[in-house]
Amino acid sequence: MNRRQFLLSLMTSSVALLATETSRAGLLGNDQVAFNKESYKYHKLNCKWAIKCTRHCIYISRKDAIARGGVPCKVCGG
Numbered sequence: 001m002n003r004r005q006f007l008l009s010l011m012t013s014s015v016a017l018l019a020t021e022t023s024r025a026g027l028l029g030n031d032q033v034a035f036n037k038e039s040y041k042y043h044k045l046n047c048k049w050a051i052k053c054t055r056h057c058i059y060i061s062r063k064d065a066i067a068r069g070g071v072p073c074k075v076c077g078g
């Protein structure tokens with residue numbers, strides 16, 4: 001491997017690492033919930049009500065759901 005190839009492989013692997021870190025941070029930091037625009041309840045994505053809620057629910061972060069006046073679902077706790 002020459003120096004150029006080495007640098008290129010180093011760059012590629014650090015980009016891949018960065019992408020992994022970003023998506024991991026996104027999963028933890030974003031904390032998506034299903035927010036019901038009609039009832040203002042928000043659900044964990046695996047909540048049965050979130051799964052049933054297809055017409056009025058939007059997928060946003062929990063922070064945004066709270067900012068919109070959302071209240072946590074009593075079943076899943078939001």
Ligand SMILES: [Zn+2]
Pocket residue numbers: 042043044047048049050073074075076077078
């Ligand atoms: Zn729920």
